[in-house]
Amino acid sequence: MMEQTIFYILAAVAVIGTVLAITEKHPVHAILYLVTSLFSMAVIFYLLMAPLVAAFEVILYAGAIMVLFLFVIMMLDLGHPEKGMAPSWREWLPAALLSAVSIASLITVIVSRHTSAVSYPAAVPIREVARRLFQEHGLAVELVSLQLLFALVGALYLGKQSRGEGK
Amino acid sequence: MTAFSLDITLFAVKLGLVFFVILTLAAYLVFAERKVLAWVQDRKGPNRVGPFGLLQPLADLIKLLTKEDVVPGGADRWLFYLAPAMAAIPAILIFSVIPFGAPVNIFGRDLPLVVSDLNVGLLFFLALSSIAVYGVAIGGWASNSKYALLGGIRGLAQLISYELSMGLSLVPIVMLSHSFNLADIVAAQKTVPFIVYQPLAFIIFLLSITAECKRIPFDLPEAEGELVAGFHTEYSGMRFGLFFVGEYINIIVLGGLAATFFLGGWHGPLLPPTVWFSLKTLAVAFFFIWMRGTLPRLRYDQLMHLGWKVLTPLALVNILITGWWLALK
Numbered sequence: 451m452m453e454q455t456i457f458y459i460l461a462a463v464a465v466i467g468t469v470l471a472i473t474e475k476h477p478v479h480a481i482l483y484l485v486t487s488l489f490s491m492a493v494i495f496y497l498l499m500a501p502l503v504a505a506f507e508v509i510l511y512a513g514a515i516m517v518l519f520l521f522v523i524m525m526l527d528l529g530h531p532e533k534g535m536a537p538s539w540r541e542w543l544p545a546a547l548l549s550a551v552s553i554a555s556l557i558t559v560i561v562s563r564h565t566s567a568v569s570y571p572a573a574v575p576i577r578e579v580a581r582r583l584f585q586e587h588g589l590a591v592e593l594v595s596l597q598l599l600f601a602l603v604g605a606l607y608l609g610k611q612s613r614g615e616g617k
Numbered sequence: 618m619t620a621f622s623l624d625i626t627l628f629a630v631k632l633g634l635v636f637f638v639i640l641t642l643a644a645y646l647v648f649a650e651r652k653v654l655a656w657v658q659d660r661k662g663p664n665r666v667g668p669f670g671l672l673q674p675l676a677d678l679i680k681l682l683t684k685e686d687v688v689p690g691g692a693d694r695w696l697f698y699l700a701p702a703m704a705a706i707p708a709i710l711i712f713s714v715i716p717f718g719a720p721v722n723i724f725g726r727d728l729p730l731v732v733s734d735l736n737v738g739l740l741f742f743l744a745l746s747s748i749a750v751y752g753v754a755i756g757g758w759a760s761n762s763k764y765a766l767l768g769g770i771r772g773l774a775q776l777i778s779y780e781l782s783m784g785l786s787l788v789p790i791v792m793l794s795h796s797f798n799l800a801d802i803v804a805a806q807k808t809v810p811f812i813v814y815q816p817l818a819f820i821i822f823l824l825s826i827t828a829e830c831k832r833i834p835f836d837l838p839e840a841e842g843e844l845v846a847g848f849h850t851e852y853s854g855m856r857f858g859l860f861f862v863g864e865y866i867n868i869i870v871l872g873g874l875a876a877t878f879f880l881g882g883w884h885g886p887l888l889p890p891t892v893w894f895s896l897k898t899l900a901v902a903f904f905f906i907w908m909r910g911t912l913p914r915l916r917y918d919q920l921m922h923l924g925w926k927v928l929t930p931l932a933l934v935n936i937l938i939t940g941w942w943l944a945l946k
Contacts, residue, residue, distance in 0.1 A: 479696075501736060505740035506740070509740065513743075514747065517750060517754075524773065525770060573736070576736070576737065
């Protein structure tokens with residue numbers, strides 16, 4: 451009962467925070483709403499007996515990625531981004547397609563779910579998480595890290611190129 | 618009294634005691650810093666309020682509470698109000714995972730002397746320490762002042778530079794103790810503290826936490842010689858006080874963490890465990906004050922260079938060596 455109450459409060463905070471992050475015009479405020487939302491997500495993970503995921507949610511998303519966003523926004527003088535042009539349909543379309551795919555997958559998962567009596571999960575020890583991740587899904591981990599390396603090299607290349615043009 | 622209400626009462630007493638001790642200690646650390654700096658600089662330091670100036674923190678508190686709370690024009694009001702709390706709260710929360718003594722037996726039940734015995738305690742510390750920077754960055758940004766903004770940006774850049782080496786310097790500790798739980802880490806140092814096996818990791822950790830609590834030589838977000846007072850230039854009264862106390866709470870907490878990770882936690886001969894823990898924590902805090910009296914401030918790019926090009930590669934090599942050592946043992 452206690453867990454349920456806390457869960458609904460946190461879920462409300464997460465949803466409202468995310469909605470405000472999207473609608474808020476000011477980038478710094480938007481980031482803070484998103485951080486709030488990520489924080490309540492982390493506590494939800496903790497309630498689901500996944501403290502490791504909760505810690506990583508805060509360390510990586512709220513603590514590293516959002517800090518970098520904030521840093522970039524503060525470093526660049528954006529002027530008045532709210533007066534900028536609204537994105538055209540050409541930019542909308544790929545994003546809309548991709549979100550349609552993920553929403554469709556989510557709906558499929560919800561519809562096909564077997565409603566069985568969900569027992570309260572026990573806390574998963576870190577050792578078990580590591581074993582699952584690196585033994586059973588080792589290939590996926592390697593693929594993801596390769597992909598990150600590609601992205602890194604790509605970003606470096608693009609950054610170098612634009613600096614060369616500036617000279 | 619039922620067993621459940623006894624548990625709750627014991628927990629509440631423990632919580633209240635921790636809060637009281639930490640806040641008092643933070644206030645007196647300010648006093649100790651002024652005294653030690655005065656000795657270093659051949660002065661007398663505060664000696665007017667009470668015997669030996671011991672009531673000085675109280676006088677400072679009254680002064681801060683009665684001062685006018687100024688909000689600069691054009692400031693982002695809400696964020697300006699909230700930023701000091703964003704800086705101070707994570708610092709206090711980190712202490713909740715630090716075991717500050719051996720478990721004691723009260724009323725027939727074992728009471729662990731740690732507020733929350735979390736199995737991901739080490740990660741909890743890393744998470745909160747990266748969250749603490751929002752107070753600095755947002756406070757600097759919301760002040761609508763160039764000095765404060767520069768201080769805030771420096772705070773962010775500093776976090777990015779030291780965070781990685783701080784996390785990596787703790788990996789050997791996890792490898793040696795096979796746990797993320799701080800109580801287990803202390804238990805693993807029953808005979809030999811980890812500083813003996815991991816001197817390099819200890820030095821990297823010490824440098825990183827000096828940057829974390831924004832102390833000289835890494836006090837770039839404040840840098841009073843260049844930025845007036847950096848991110849808290851526009852703050853006055855108790856809001857400034859909260860930033861200030863938050864910094865000193867951070868020193869105590871980070872000292873406690875250094876003691877827990879490398880100096881054997883509450884283990885020690887003869888003296889009671891809690892005394893050993895306090896001694897080790899205060900020794901690290903004293904080291905911070907001593908460093909402030911001795912070293913000049915580093916330049917902004919020097920810190921980033923140190924963090925990214927020296928400490929992080931060193932920490933990675935240290936992890937590799939630890940791995941070899943553990944495999945060959």
